Amino acid sequence: MPLIKPFAGLRPAPGRAAEVAAPPYDVVTADEARRLVAGRPWSFLHVSRPEVDLPPQTAPYDHSVYARARDNLRHMLAQGVLLRDPAPAYYVYRLSMGAHRQTGLVAAASVAAYDDGRIRRHELTRPAKEDDRVRQIDALQAQTGPVLLVYRARAEVDALLAQQSQGPAEVDITAADGVRHELWVIDAADKIARIGAWFDAMEALYIADGHHRSAAASRVAAAGRAADPDPDPNQADARQFFLSVLFPHDQMQILPYNRVVRDLNGLEPQDFLRRVAERFQVAPEACPVQPAHPAEFGLYLDHCWYRLRLDAAHIPRHDPVRRLDVSLLQEHLIEPILGIADPRRDERIDFVGGIRGLAGLVDRVDNGDMRLALSLHPTSMDDLMTVADAGACMPPKSTWFEPKLADGLVSHPFDAAADTGG
Structure with missing residues (x-):
């Protein structure tokens, strides 16, 4: 056939x-x-x-x-x-x-x-x-x-x-x-x-x-x-x-598929940022953060933007799924700090297609619908094909095509x- x-x-x-x-x-x-x-x-x-x-x-x-x-x-x-x-x-x-x-x-x-x-x-x-x-x-x-x-x-x-x-x-x-x-x-x-x-x-x-x-x-x-x-x-x-x-x-x-989260999992903002800093380099930014490289993320909280960089030691280079930015963010921030283990079903998290831009993230937080936003670097086509060739599955909402x-x-x-x- x-x-x-x-x-x-x-x-x-x-x-x-x-x-x-x-x-x-x-x-x-x-x-x-x-x-x-x-x-x-x-x-x-x-x-x-x-x-x-x-x-x-x-x-x-x-x-x-x-x-x-x-x-x-x-x-x-x-x-x-x-x-x-x-x-x-x-x-x-x-x-x-x-x-x-x-x-x-x-x-x-x-x-x-x-x-x-x-x-x-x-x-x-x-x-x-x-x-x-x-x-x-x-x-x-x-x-x-x-x-x-x-x-x-x-x-x-x-x-x-x-x-x-x-x-x-x-x-x-x-x-x-x-x-x-x-x-x-x-x-x-x-x-x-x-x-x-x-x-x-x-x-x-x-x-x-x-x-x-x-x-x-x-x-x-x-x-x-x-x-x-x-x-x-x-x-x-x-x-x-x-x-x-x-x-x-x-x-x-491929555009990024960004995340917004409804609450800080019971943490105060300063405690949340302290815990993030245990795994990421955290730098305040004057402008909205669109990550330029893999393993780099933007965080929007309380009208402020931060650039997050994950230490290279935390990146499993030989695992085609776990090395994806969506996986790294889930494994090092969303699950351990925000307490969201299953983003497919947890109603505390939502996903915003990259076509809406960073303004779409700011709107969701500033209007009170969500507490924080996370911007990502887009997944590459090479990563997508490598995962598929391995017979593996990406995390939910990994890619947004335009x-x-x-x-x-x-x-x-x-x-x-x-x-x-x-």
Whole structure:
């Protein structure tokens, strides 16, 4: 089975992409989604966050949520807002945010490769979120939220994608957040074959974002195999692949994933700082601290910033997980001093994506919502791939990727127009 394959995508009709494109379902709250769909009847949030069309008190996993998603998708199809491409294709997808630009490939990735560990993960998943994505896929009979994958950059792949994206894009829109989204179609048989061969030769792909979506795709595929244990080998089953966008590792941009904590674990500020100083060098700073190096952190407390540097003797260089900044901060400050042993479940801690900047940390503390904030140096792509290659898992909220993919530009349907390319 190929590592990736082309597919006949479900896309906005010509000229409709700006009406359809929406932020990923999991980066907006239900209230934010309701505000974003105001005056936008064709926003893909009506599919990815269908609770926007239901009473506010509706439980997020109620059966009516998935039924509404199905009905909304069918309505967009019936009205010609979304159209199915006539033949399998790959799609070049470019994201531009300020001076940053990354160019990747939209493809269907192999569930078998995911199950076998060739598509490598670095995070644990939560059953409730997996269940949610399984029910969404089953209701839609399509995958609409792409998994963000990374491959170790190969010059020939990058050169072909650059060449294919030289002409006018089929989609060229700028979202409300200023991110530009461009899309080109690759449907020439020779180029499809060349791309497939290049990726088949790769040792591994890496999940950057979308662990719950890929885990859900695996479960949907397993259910399909159980229902039809002897499928026709000449008919590709779309359920055995999942929607993905693949970027070279050297074009990815990881921002820090910062922390805010609700209290000082019963300590007075001076006692807290004294205990921090037992493990870190602590230096007051006049300006907000964005760490410039690994093992360096910013601390915001009582309207003051401090720069924290962990002594090198505390860094286990040969352990790919424990040497991460998120691990060092957890092991030397958050757990022993603030008493938070399980940041996945402890409600005293929250996480702030780096796109919100240091001002987002200051706001959370100064408005009384949180007591202190901690800024981090971003995790590197090399660290992410090293952890995944080791079959290990990162701590929660280790990476924040920007810019974000848009939902709705390309979806992967399971209908009778079976994908036969690849």
